[in-house]
Amino acid sequence: MASTPIRHLHPLFLFVLVASLRCGAAAGDGDGGEGFCSAEPSSECSGGQPLYWKVTHPTLAPAHLQDLPGFTRSVFKRDHALITPESHVFSPLPDWINTLGAYLISPAIGAHFTMYLANMQDGSKSAPPPKDVERLIFVLQGSISLSVGTGTTHSLSVDSYAYLPLLPTSLLYDFNIHIMDFQPGEYLNVKEVHYNQHGLLLLEGQGIYRLGDSWYPVQAGDTIWMAPFVPQWYAALGKTRTRYLLYKDVNRNPLI
Template structure:
């Protein structure tokens, strides 16, 4: 009887120990969920909300199973297109800017007639001016900047805000804290009796335009009048939506994916892309996009317009 009682006692103790261990592991995991964003027990809270375009400035550099592979990059450069992904960005001080680092993603040496770059402004930073006769467009991805023009008017630009600066307009951009901009610049193609003007706005103030035969949502950030030799489009795709037209045209494109992920066709190549990726498309390269994933896909697109390609 004593041996049986002892066995029963040990069984109860073993059961108690297992239950205690499971309870302790549950509590530990619960604490780690509360205080950690990584690890086996961790999980992000469904109540957390991230700032708009946070993934474009904090992208996934590469799939987890390839992060330790030396030399790995998704970036590709061909004669008529390029995919520039975040792990291959190279930042250096921007000429004539103060406390600002820049990474040129698209530039004439690759075949473009415009530049597209990221500008990371630090504490007490200030922009320089573009070269003579060069127009500038900027879009705020992160932080807040103040745009000042010579008339004395200041504009506060937050995330999703933008500004177009016509050529030779005296202006400055300042930031007291960190801010990230995507900037487009090109030499202005003057047209007789037409002059572009300063424009300041935000995406959410622009109407959704009709896109016959297409399902995506389109906003244009600049006027379509002849004074402007390029435009900036914001294009939204819900998961599973795609371009109906398979585009081949003379216009050049510079593109930055702001949200989501999908598949981009460039020439005969098909690229998985995500927020933070930049794309250059030369004239007449076949191009197409389809959105994947579970969330909206949004990208910002440069397109030259309103000029005769012979000029």
């Protein structure tokens, strides 16, 4: 019987979370066609605590553990990982100018996408994403300017996001992003088990995440990677809502 060649999908996806250091101070650009989207403008610079303040200024550990040498809540297992802020290591980002980044998820962990934080200042700038690579930018703090191939410039404030390049109707582009909100006491109705893998950044709140047979207390600033078929479930705790940003590969061929 003759075999049919399998068409391989592109293995690398970039998911960029931009955290600028001051309101209105960051600048970045990209190329590769239109694909710009934006949430409602943020009033972060009008005073008060920024919307996602706890992501960039997290509580690293309970008070009675903060002075314990070697303490971390980070966990890495075969089919999932919890990466907490005390594990972030910032260094210069390749192809970025005047920018420090911390990689949260990468192919080295078993993922086929990359998620990282980028701290930008006045004069910071990024190169366009590599060819055939999808990039999503989500602004956590401050604001940036985004220039696309047509020469149009967009201003992105907190809660704004952009996708590069234009999303075609093709299995090569399986990028799917959700913003999930839970009020205190709300939880997922079912324990999910499916072939999609996920990347998750908690933006607000706290709760309990089940990954496999393990149960993890999580809070704003935590990152989670979930491999295909790992059992997963979440419940929101505390007095404020939970919000997290979720990556999912929805069109990927499970045979590849």
